[in-house]
Amino acid sequence: MAEDEPNAGAPGSQDGPYTGPRATDFTPEPDHSDDPGYLTRTRFLSNVAIAGGGVLTAAILVPVVGFAVAQPLKGEDYRWVYIGPASEFLKNPPPYANPSPSTKIGEVTSLAVSGPDPDADRRIYVVYGLKDPGSRPQPEPGEDSAVFESRFAKWASGLTAADFDLIAIWNRCAHLGCPVAYSPGSAGYVCPCHGGAYNSRGLVTGGPPPRPLDRVDIKIVDGSKSYTAEQIAKGEDRVPLAVAATSSNPNLQVLVGKPYSIDQQQETFPLADPGVPVSGTLSHMYPFT
Ligand code: FES
Structure with missing residues (x-):
């Protein structure tokens, strides 16, 4: 058939200038799009996209999850460290005779402590004072000073050892770690x-810190007595604060140990890094907050 004839070059035509191999079967290829066992190009590209997305998601989440999990699991090596005789810290205990607003109610002592872990090298504040500092009377606006002094004296005279406790506060700011x-x-x-x-x-009263200052375990022991490790673990070596505060025993010693974190309700939590909230909604959203 000549090239100018109507069917020249049409599918199935054996005519024209081409002299190479020619298709002889023009039946359409079977459609495998509904066959789950057949890997079409579209399905292959979809799988590549899903796998790539998974890798990217893992690249983002693994460090975050690792950071969140590793901190609580991180082993810390702390031991009890002697910081001085109890008489150095249990100052101005109740009862108070003829108290006035200038009467010292307990005391805050600052000292540097060196421990076995670099984190244990810290400055701490040992606070012997009121469990509820907000209970201390304050002068009302316009209140006569004699009236206030009388009100204060009545309150201070009623204080007992049960109103006091002994805590050790780490001076590391709970925001970004500056020394307070x-x-x-x-x-x-x-x-x-x-x-x-x-x-x-x-406890936080202002500014950006997401939680209170961290604390350090503290206890009073009688240095003239010895205890087994099991008894120490059970706390049987501890001298009750109310006893120690009025004792003249020169062997009473104060020791500090492992640091921990607290929330505004003074619930205790494993030690957290600065900036990390330990309770409430924000603690579940960290580090995305
Ligand atoms: S580090 Fe203390 S307020 Fe920021």
Whole structure:
């Protein structure tokens, strides 16, 4: 057939200038799109996209999850460290005779402590004071000073050892870790970096810290007695604070141990890094908050 004839070059035509191999079967290829066992190009590309997305997601989540899980699991090596005789820390205990607003109610002591772990090298504040510092009377606006002094004296005269406790506060700011300083004037701690403020028990009163100052285990023991490791683990070596505060036993010693974190309700938690909330909604969203 000549090239100018109507069917020249049409599918199935054996005519034209081409002289190579020619298809002889023009039946359409079978459609495998409904066959789950057949890997079409579209399905292959979809699988590649899904696998790539999984790898990217893992690249983001694995470090985050690892960070969140590794911290609590991180082994810490702490031991009890002697910081001094009890008489150095249990100052100005109740009862108070003829108290006035200038009467010292307990005391805050600052000292540096060196421990077996680099984290254990820290400055701590040992606070012997009221469990509820907010219970201390404050002058009402316009209140006569004699009336206030009388009201204060009545309150202070009623204080007992049960109103006091002994805590050790780490001076590491719970925001980004700057060292906080105790301010006797405000009976609290202030952070020089971003204005974080805490009360005498280390609870947040202002600024960006997401939780209170961390604390360190503290206990009073009788250094003249010995205990087994099991008894120490059970706390049987501890001298009750109310007993120690009024005791003249020169062998009573104060020891500090493992640090831990607390929330504003003073519930205890494993030690967290600065910036990490330990309770509440934000603690579940960290580090995305
Ligand atoms: S580090 Fe203390 S407020 Fe920021």
